[in-house]
Amino acid sequence: MTEIWPTSYEKLISHAEDKHTNSIYVSEENHCEHRAVNNDRDYVNHIKIDGKVIPKACRDTKRVDFLLINETKKTAYFIELKGSHIKDAFEQLEVTDMHLKPLLKEYAVQWRIIYHSRTTRLRTNEVNQYCRKHPCLIIHNTPMEEHI
Numbered sequence: 001m002t003e004i005w006p007t008s009y010e011k012l013i014s015h016a017e018d019k020h021t022n023s024i025y026v027s028e029e030n031h032c033e034h035r036a037v038n039n040d041r042d043y044v045n046h047i048k049i050d051g052k053v054i055p056k057a058c059r060d061t062k063r064v065d066f067l068l069i070n071e072t073k074k075t076a077y078f079i080e081l082k083g084s085h086i087k088d089a090f091e092q093l094e095v096t097d098m099h100l101k102p103l104l105k106e107y108a109v110q111w112r113i114i115y116h117s118r119t120t121r122l123r124t125n126e127v128n129q130y131c132r133k134h135p136c137l138i139i140h141n142t143p144m145e146e147h148i
Contacts, residue, residue, distance in 0.1 A: 004054055004058055004061055005053075005054070005099040005100070006053060006100075006103065008103065009103045009104070012047065012053070012067075012100065012103050013045050013047070013069070015047050015048070015052050015053045016045040016046060016047050017046050017047065017048060017052075020043075020044065021038070021041040021042065021043055021044070022038060022044065023037070023038055023039070023041065024036065024037055024038060025038065025044060025046045025068055025148075027046070027065065027066040027068065027079045027081065028081065029050075029065050029081045030081050030082060030083045030116065031083065031116045031142065032081035032082065032083070032114045032115060032116050032142040032143075033081075033114065033142050033143040033144070034066070034079050034081065034112060034114050034143070034144050034145075034146075035143060035144065035145040035146075036068050036077070036145075036146060036147075036148045037145060037146065037147045037148065038070075038147075038148055039147060040072070042070050042071065042072035042073055042148070043070075043071040043072050044068065044069065044070050044071065044072075044148070045067075045068070045069040045071065046066070046067075046068055046069075047066065047067040047068075047069070048065070048066055049063050049064050049065060049066060049067050049096065050063050050064065050065045050066075053067075061095075062091050062092045062095040062096070063092060063095060063096050064078045064079060064080045064089075064092050064093060064096045065079055065080055065081045066078075066079040066081075067079070067096075067100065068148065069104070069107065070148050073148070074106055074107050074108060075107060075108045075109075075110060075148065076104045076107040076108070076109045076110065077109075077110045077111075077112055077148070078093055078096050078097065078100075078109065078110070078111050078112065079112045079114070080092050080093060080111075080112065080113050080114070081114050081115075081142075082113055082114065082115045082116075082117075083115070083116060083117060084115065084116075084117035086113060086115060086127060086139060087126065087127070089113045090130055093111045093113070093134075093137070097109065097111070108136075109136060110136050110137075110138070111134060111136050111137040111138070112137075112138055112140070112144065113137070113138070113139045113140070114140055114141070114142050114143070114144045115139070115140075115141060115142065116141070116142045127139070
């Protein structure tokens with residue numbers, strides 16, 4: 001079987017939709033939105049992982065929705081946009097991290113889960129323990145806006 005995940009940084013960023021110094025980058029799906037504000041006009045790669053890097057046909061392959069790479073500040077953001085099932089996003093983040101973090105050795109990798117369900121249970125022991133174990137993770141109700 002052919003390798004599904006990119007095997008080099010160059011192959012990964014060849015999928016970038018935006019390779020610019022835009023003032024804002026929007027990742028949206030499942031009625032969720034992550035807005036990355038780029039006030040410093042840093043050079044950023046905005047990559048759709050689900051459906052672009054990893055084709056939709058690969059249904060069994062867990063992956064996040066987007067990857068945002070701030071080349072100037074050497075920070076990468078794995079972004080998962082969730083309707084409700086927050087715990088499902090944990091595996092998506094971990095699998096993506098396992099495959100892509102080796103390509104991002106020079107970058108501080110951050111994880112984001114943005115959700116829209118009002119009934120999502122975020123205060124469970126399992127979710128709290130997971131957040132303590134992964135301090136790079138922020139879980140936020142939609143829309144999330146952050147300065148990158």
